[in-house]
Amino acid sequence: MLMYVxxxxxxxxxxxxxxxxxxxxxxxxxxxxxxxxxxGDKTPSPAVYDALAAQYHLDQPFIVQYGLYMKDLxxxxxxxxxSGEDVGxxxxxxxxxxxxxxxxxxxxxxxxxVVLGLFAGLRKGKLFDNITLVIGLILxxxxxxxxxxxAQYFVAIKWGWASPTVGADTSFANMxxxxxxxxxxxxxxxxxxxxxxxxxxxxxxWVRTAYAKGLPARRVIPVHVLRNSLIPVVTNSAANFGVxxxxxxxxxxxxxVPGVGNTLYQAIIRGEGPTVVSFVTVMVLAxxxxxxxxxxxxAVLDPRIRYA
Amino acid sequence: MKFSKSVIGGAALASASALVLxxxxxEGSESDSTATAGDSASTGAAIIKTNGSEPMNPLIPxxxxxxxxxxxxxxxxxGLVYYDATGAAHNEVAESIETDDSQTFTVTLKxxxxxxxxxxxxxxxxxxxxxxxxxPANSATALNSYFFEQIEGFDGYNAEEGASNxxxxxxxxxxxxxFTITLNxxxxxxxxxxxxxxxxxxxxxFFADPEAFGKAPIGNGIYTxxxxxxxxxxxxxxxxxxxxYSGEREVxxxxxxxxxxxxxDAAYADLLxxxxxxxxxxxxxxxxxxxxxLGDRAVNQPAAIFQSFTIPQNLEHFSxxxxxxxxxxxxxxxxxxxxxxxIFQDTRTPASDFTSPVIDGWSDSIPGSEVxxxxxxxxxxxxxxxxxxxxxxxxxxxxxxxxxxxxxxxEAVTNSIENTLGIDASGLPYATFADFRTDVTNRTxxxxxxxxxxxxxxxxxxxxxxxxxxxAGSNDGDYSSEEFDTLIDEGKTASTPEDAxxxxxEAQEVLFTDLPAIPLWYSNVTGxxxxxxxxxxxxxxxxxxxxEITKK
Numbered sequence: 001m002l003m004y005v006x007x008x009x010x011x012x013x014x015x016x017x018x019x020x021x022x023x024x025x026x027x028x029x030x031x032x033x034x035x036x037x038x039x040g041d042k043t044p045s046p047a048v049y050d051a052l053a054a055q056y057h058l059d060q061p062f063i064v065q066y067g068l069y070m071k072d073l074x075x076x077x078x079x080x081x082x083s084g085e086d087v088g089x090x091x092x093x094x095x096x097x098x099x100x101x102x103x104x105x106x107x108x109x110x111x112x113x114v115v116l117g118l119f120a121g122l123r124k125g126k127l128f129d130n131i132t133l134v135i136g137l138i139l140x141x142x143x144x145x146x147x148x149x150x151a152q153y154f155v156a157i158k159w160g161w162a163s164p165t166v167g168a169d170t171s172f173a174n175m176x177x178x179x180x181x182x183x184x185x186x187x188x189x190x191x192x193x194x195x196x197x198x199x200x201x202x203x204x205x206w207v208r209t210a211y212a213k214g215l216p217a218r219r220v221i222p223v224h225v226l227r228n229s230l231i232p233v234v235t236n237s238a239a240n241f242g243v244x245x246x247x248x249x250x251x252x253x254x255x256x257v258p259g260v261g262n263t264l265y266q267a268i269i270r271g272e273g274p275t276v277v278s279f280v281t282v283m284v285l286a287x288x289x290x291x292x293x294x295x296x297x298x299a300v301l302d303p304r305i306r307y308a
Numbered sequence: 309m310k311f312s313k314s315v316i317g318g319a320a321l322a323s324a325s326a327l328v329l330x331x332x333x334x335e336g337s338e339s340d341s342t343a344t345a346g347d348s349a350s351t352g353a354a355i356i357k358t359n360g361s362e363p364m365n366p367l368i369p370x371x372x373x374x375x376x377x378x379x380x381x382x383x384x385x386x387g388l389v390y391y392d393a394t395g396a397a398h399n400e401v402a403e404s405i406e407t408d409d410s411q412t413f414t415v416t417l418k419x420x421x422x423x424x425x426x427x428x429x430x431x432x433x434x435x436x437x438x439x440x441x442x443x444p445a446n447s448a449t450a451l452n453s454y455f456f457e458q459i460e461g462f463d464g465y466n467a468e469e470g471a472s473n474x475x476x477x478x479x480x481x482x483x484x485x486x487f488t489i490t491l492n493x494x495x496x497x498x499x500x501x502x503x504x505x506x507x508x509x510x511x512x513x514f515f516a517d518p519e520a521f522g523k524a525p526i527g528n529g530i531y532t533x534x535x536x537x538x539x540x541x542x543x544x545x546x547x548x549x550x551x552x553y554s555g556e557r558e559v560x561x562x563x564x565x566x567x568x569x570x571x572x573d574a575a576y577a578d579l580l581x582x583x584x585x586x587x588x589x590x591x592x593x594x595x596x597x598x599x600x601x602l603g604d605r606a607v608n609q610p611a612a613i614f615q616s617f618t619i620p621q622n623l624e625h626f627s628x629x630x631x632x633x634x635x636x637x638x639x640x641x642x643x644x645x646x647x648x649x650x651i652f653q654d655t656r657t658p659a660s661d662f663t664s665p666v667i668d669g670w671s672d673s674i675p676g677s678e679v680x681x682x683x684x685x686x687x688x689x690x691x692x693x694x695x696x697x698x699x700x701x702x703x704x705x706x707x708x709x710x711x712x713x714x715x716x717x718x719e720a721v722t723n724s725i726e727n728t729l730g731i732d733a734s735g736l737p738y739a740t741f742a743d744f745r746t747d748v749t750n751r752t753x754x755x756x757x758x759x760x761x762x763x764x765x766x767x768x769x770x771x772x773x774x775x776x777x778x779x780a781g782s783n784d785g786d787y788s789s790e791e792f793d794t795l796i797d798e799g800k801t802a803s804t805p806e807d808a809x810x811x812x813x814e815a816q817e818v819l820f821t822d823l824p825a826i827p828l829w830y831s832n833v834t835g836x837x838x839x840x841x842x843x844x845x846x847x848x849x850x851x852x853x854x855x856e857i858t859k860k
Binding site: 094164 | 447451453541542569571573574575577578580583742743745746
């Protein structure tokens with residue numbers, strides 16, 4: 001088990017280095033001069049221009065900039081944004097918000113998917129199964145921003161059940177609406193996976209054995225069917241969690257959630273290389289960490305993986 | 309100029325995001341006048357909530373050149389003059405600003421003004437602040453230093469790296485309440501500029517630690533940042549009323565909360581839910597409906613923003629007499645009425661000059677302005693005359709940045725030209741604003757390109773000199789006309805405002821003949837307010853006059 005964890009961690013090292021390099025390279029190759037963009041239709045004087053270029057290392061060749069950046073990164077210095085704030089501070093402020101939103105969304109997604117998927121699987125081909133299929137397909141095919149605007153308009157503005165935006169108040173209640181919208185946009189895949197596995201598991205030997213032993217359905221279904229059907233759903237939800245951690249840019253924008261996605265988007269627009277790379281680096285780390293956790297979770301759910 | 313990307317390019321403005329997990333209630337601030345986003349109906353203090361964006365620079369007046377920080381700076385500081393809703397300047401900290409020759413101005417300050425830290429506002433508060441801003445050693449921070457270029461002794465542009473010039477020779481402190489300003493050249497409109505944020509005073513504590521000041525500014529304005537904690541980065545900033553403010557503007561509310569939005573859509577949704585009181589931008593998707601949504605609470609009026617496209621002087625076929633004919637033909641080939649109506653839902657006003665209707669002295673009947681009327685027959689005629697001089701070849705293109713919502717109107721304009729003149733015309737998109745400006749600045753852009761201008765202070769000259777004067781900083785088309793330059797110089801030395809306006813109108817006549825840029829329209833300020841507030845007026849530079857707003 002320990003070896004397994006160590007091996008997974010070592011695999012993450014080239015991933016992190018490779019990604020930061022690629023991202024840094026891409027940000028660097030973005031067309032346009034970020035300093036000129038800071039001035040709008042005005043043109044800065046050469047003195048101002050040079051001073052700013054030196055401040056952000058923009059006067060150095062790419063590889064030197066990258067080297068300086070990586071050196072700073074490993075000494076814990078993530079650089080500063082154009083407004084003079086420490087990127088670490090910005091991350092520390094935005095990441096918990098995104099984390100909370102993602103956790104809420106995944107919790108909703110997971111619970112809905114498991115419950116609906118279980119019943120759909122148990123009632124394969126019946127009305128309930130078909131209804132969930134249709135609703136799921138609709139939610140999956142509607143673009144996320146449409147879902148967001150519909151929810152915002154009806155739930156928040158028309159009916160006044162929630163605040164249309166999150167803003168400063170990132171309490172559980174205030175983030176409910178964006179979290180549910182995110183969950184709705186994601187749950188179909190997990191739900192269908194759950195349904196399929198339940199159908200598959202029900203015809204397994206051990207389930208038949210359990211019934212043959214005379215165990216009642218209320219025991220067979222939770223213990224023998226449900227638990228053994230969870231693995232693909234856990235994987236899928238965890239992968240979704242990784243995606244959401246990286247920031248649900250669109251949703252965060254529409255609901256004004258002060259999270260990572262929003263900040264990253266703004267940084268890209270402004271061409272703030274260091275901010276973008278720092279954010280992405282932390283996101284890669286988070287993504288890798290979550291994947292390792294998922295693999296460990298497998299082992300808990302399925303002893304066969306643990307002993308393999 | 310304060311730039312906002314939605315005005316001049318770029319994508320939706322506003323940084324926004326982020327915050328502390330717990331951050332909702334303003335614990336620890338002495339007064340409970342700080343509101344929280346979300347529950348507007350709560351009783352108690354009348355806090356006005358509005359939209360904004362996280363400042364991109366430290367909160368130092370001379371360091372702030374974008375709208376997000378500008379809105380906050382204007383609430384926190386009071387300058388020598390302030391502007392009312394019509395754009396007229398009134399003395400604020402200044403008792404008087406006097407001059408005999410439009411070159412040396414004597415400023416006398418009113419008594420009794422203090423900063424919120426208790427220190428008095430003296431002549432040195434202004435002179436030291438301006439000198440700091442103009443000092444090349446501070447040029448990386450003082451992004452607005454170009455405002456001081458008119459003052460004698462300013463050398464921020466030519467300085468070597470590391471150079472320092474702590475004092476401009478044009479500024480002299482006479483006593484605590486008097487100082488003089490000497491300009492490089494006479495400019496009768498200079499006092500109009502003194503209400504701009506670059507000219508705000510700074511307290512002594514600023515000079516000890518500018519960096520700390522940028523995080524917790526101390527001002528003398530209508531509102532104050534009571535504690536650095538009231539600035540919740542990327543979320544909102546809560547300003548309370550400054551009890552020591554000594555000006556004549558009467559504050560009708562108990563504070564101002566500026567909520568930072570990543571998108572205008574979110575702000576608009578909050579407005580519809582009465583979660584925010586006033587917003588100064590309507591998302592494109594709602595432009596067609598916001599009048600119905602808000603009724604008489606919708607705001608849609610011309611702003612001090614002039615939009616045009618510039619045809620560089622050296623562009624093939626566009627110089628000399630041939631160029632002149634072609635410029636006029638192109639201008640007459642554009643149906644401005646139809647484009648502003650169909651594409652912008654009347655949120656632009658067709659241009660009738662090179663300035664803006666909110667500026668004192670604006671006129672819609674300057675001789676020569678007929679070229680702005682849609683006249684397809686005349687356009688074809690002029691184009692044919694030009695072809696007789698040298699036959700047309702190639703495509704007429706208008707460069708623009710595609711991240712700023714410009715594509716639709718550029719296409720409409722080029723279609724209008726194409727259909728009228730029967731030539732190939734097309735837009736030339738750049739992916740980002742930065743990319744676009746790089747090519748414009750380096751003069752490597754092919755063809756014509758879009759240009760926009762937002763005035764720094766309410767003056768006709770501010771729309772003309774900086775853009776069309778020979779060698780001016782934003783003269784991207786390299787236009788040069790002796791006649792125009794002379795008229796601008798004469799206007800700047802005129803002894804009365806009326807004379808100055810007459811000269812600037814004459815200068816515009818020259819522009820109408822030469823058409824260095826083709827005027828298109830004035831941007832309107834679009835905004836609105838919720839049922840929760842009354843007395844909402846937008847000022848000449850499209851920002852609501854927050855102090856006047858009353859909460860119901």
